[in-house]
Amino acid sequence: MSEANPLQRPATRAARLSAVEEALLKHVITSQSQLSQILADEDIEVTQATLSRDLDELGAVKTRLADGTVAYTIGGRQQNPAPHAGGKGEQQMSRVLSGLVTSVASAGSLIVVHTPSGAAQYVASVIDKQPLDGVLGTIAGDDTVMVICADEAMASTRSKWLLDIASKTTSEQ
8 A cells, every 4th residue: 555645735825825724733833943943843934923924814813822832723623633633623523414314335545425415515625724734625516525544544534533523413413
C-alpha cells in the first residue's frame, strides 16, 4: 500500500488563509510565533505582519479556554486537536447526518455517502468543517458525497465512523 502525499497548497493568499484557519482549528495556538512555525512546517513562510493581517481577516481572537489557556479561536469555535471529531462537534454532526444520510459505503480509499436529493452539498460541508485525520476532502453532487481518504484502511475506519454518527438517534445524543 502506498503512502498518501501530504497536503500541498498553492502559494496563494486563499491557500494561506485556509492553512491558518485549519491550524487554529486543529491545534491550541497560544502565539503568532507558534502559528508561524506550524505554517513553516507546511512550507508556508509568512511574515509577522502578514500573519497579523490574516488573523484579523479570519476574525481570530485570543480566548481563555476551559483549562485556563489563552489561545486563538475563530468566531468562538473551539480547537479540536483530537484525531476524531468528538463531544459537541460529533453531536452536531450526528444531528445533521442522522436526518440526511441514507447509506455509507467504502471503496478503496473513497467513501460514498448517499443523501436525499439536494442534500449532498450540505452533508459534504458538515464533513469538511470537522478536522478529521485521514480525510483529505469531499466532492458533492446532488444526492451523493464522495469522501476522499488518505488510504484504504482510513476509508474503512471513517466509513464505519460516519455510519455510526449518522445512525445515532436524537434520544441517544
